[in-house]
Structures are given as C-alpha cells and as structure tokens.
Amino acid sequence: MRERPERKAELVRPAFVVLAVVAGLGCVLLGVTSVFGPVAPAAPGADRPATIGAGTLPAALLIPALDLTVDHVVDLGHLGGRREQPGTAGGVGWFADGPAPGAPGVAVLSGHSGFGWANGAFAHLGRLKPGAAVIVRDEYGHESRFTVRKTEQFPADEPDSTLVAPDGAGPELRLITSDGTHDTAGMNGVRLAVYATPA
Numbered sequence: 001m002r003e004r005p006e007r008k009a010e011l012v013r014p015a016f017v018v019l020a021v022v023a024g025l026g027c028v029l030l031g032v033t034s035v036f037g038p039v040a041p042a043a044p045g046a047d048r049p050a051t052i053g054a055g056t057l058p059a060a061l062l063i064p065a066l067d068l069t070v071d072h073v074v075d076l077g078h079l080g081g082r083r084e085q086p087g088t089a090g091g092v093g094w095f096a097d098g099p100a101p102g103a104p105g106v107a108v109l110s111g112h113s114g115f116g117w118a119n120g121a122f123a124h125l126g127r128l129k130p131g132a133a134v135i136v137r138d139e140y141g142h143e144s145r146f147t148v149r150k151t152e153q154f155p156a157d158e159p160d161s162t163l164v165a166p167d168g169a170g171p172e173l174r175l176i177t178s179d180g181t182h183d184t185a186g187m188n189g190v191r192l193a194v195y196a197t198p199a
Contacts, residue, residue, distance in 0.1 A: 055100025055171070056144040061092055061109060062135040066124050076110060083160055085178045089115035092122075095164070099171070101136040102144040102198060106172045108164045109136075113177040113192065122177050125192045126151060134173060134196050146173045146196035153190045163193040171198055 058073040076084040076093035086093045092111040099105035112120025132148040154163060163176045175194040 055103030055107065056136055056138045056142060057100050058094045058109065058136045059139040060137040062137065063128070063132070064135075065128060065132040068121065068124075070111075070121055073109065083110075086111060086121075089118040090121045098164075101146070101173050102171050104171055106164050106166050106174050108160075108174045108176060110160075110176050110178050120177075122175065122192070125175060125177060125194055126153070128194050133199065134175065134194075136173070145199040147199045149195045149197055151192060151194050153192055156191055158191055163191065167195055168197070172196070173198075 061070040061073055062068070070090065070092045072091075074086060074091060074093045075096035076086070077096055078084065083095075084093065089112055092109055094100075095108040095110065099107045101107040101109075111122035111125075113123050113125065114120050128148050128151055130148055130150060134146040134148060136144045136146070160176070164174050166172065173196040175192075175196070177192045
C-alpha cells in the first residue's frame with residue numbers, strides 16, 4: 001500500500017527541523033568557542049596608532065630656532081565645555097579632536113606663554129621668523145617637518161576658533177599660545193599664532 005504524498009511531507013518536515021536545530025546549536029557552540037578562545041595581546045601603542053591618514057600623532061616637538069625641545073605632547077580635549085590646556089609651564093598639547101600634523105586640515109599644538117610667574121614652553125613663540133623649521137616627532141621617532149610662513153598676534157581674550165581658522169589649502173600646522181587661567185597673556189595683551197606648512 002502506497003503512502004499518500006501528504007503523509008510523506010509530514011514525515012520529511014520534522015527531519016528538516018531536527019537538522020536545522022542541530023546546525024544552529026553547532027554554530028552557537030562554535031561562536032562561544034571563538035569568544036572564549038585565546039586572544040592575542042594588543043601591540044604596544046595599539047590604542048594610539050602612529051598615524052592618522054597622512055598625519056603623525058605628536059609625541060615630541062622641536063623648534064631649533066628657539067632651542068626648544070618638548071619630549072612629551074599631551075592630548076587635549078574638552079572639559080566642561082572648555083578646551084583643556086597643558087597642566088605645566090613647559091607642557092605642549094595637541095588638539096586631539098582635530099587633524100594630526102601633516103593630515104589635511106589645521107593641526108593645532110597649544111602651549112603656555114607664561115604659567116604663573118614662570119615662562120611657558122611658548123614664551124618666545126613670537127621670535128619665529130618665516131622659514132624657521134618646526135619638527136613633530138611620533139613615538140617611534142618618525143618626523144614630520146614644517147616651515148613657518150608667518151606669525152600673528154591676537155587680543156588676549158581672542159577665542160581659539162580664530163587662532164586655528166584655516167589659512168589656505170592643504171595640511172597646516174598651527175602653534176598657539178594657550179588662553180588658560182594660569183597664562184600671563186593679559187600682562188602683554190596678546191596671544192600668538194604661528195602658521196606653518198609641510199616642508
């Protein structure tokens with residue numbers, strides 16, 4: 001006696017369901033294995049890659065004409081709606097929410113002209129002349145070189161947005177004096193911005 005087609009379909013359908021369940025369990029088990037399997041340790045500095053696009057993440061700053069070497073550049077973000085500033089007289093910081101030096105746009109390094117009664121890292125920034133070299137070095141020793149185009153003065157209360165506005169096409173490096181509460185910009189009434197482009 002031959003079975004009806006409907007009966008065959010009823011018998012085959014549960015078999016497919018069982019196979020699907022088994023396959024699903026296999027995938028889940030494989031997924032769990034991969035999650036709990038050994039993970040290769042992150043390479044040193046993996047949380048802060050050496051480059052962003054064509055730029056170099058700054059770890060050190062050298063300005064030979066000022067005999068200035070800063071061996072540690074900090075990342076500056078925002079705190080309470082205000083731009084962070086370097087925490088020491090000799091500190092220099094990079095606006096980390098902007099381009100890295102050498103990448104398209106305006107990369108900004110900020111330092112104090114004065115800090116309390118001490119000179120800051122950028123105390124003599126106004127002495128830089130067009131053609132002076134500025135060197136940014138990453139943590140691996142790779143260098144990006146820039147040439148100063150001009151230096152401009154701004155009122156002591158001028159916002160950062162004015163000092164860091166683009167001034168041409170292509171990558172730019174801008175060195176500015178900070179507007180932090182410890183700065184002595186108010187004593188001489190100016191903030192400084194140095195405009196540099198890749199050498």
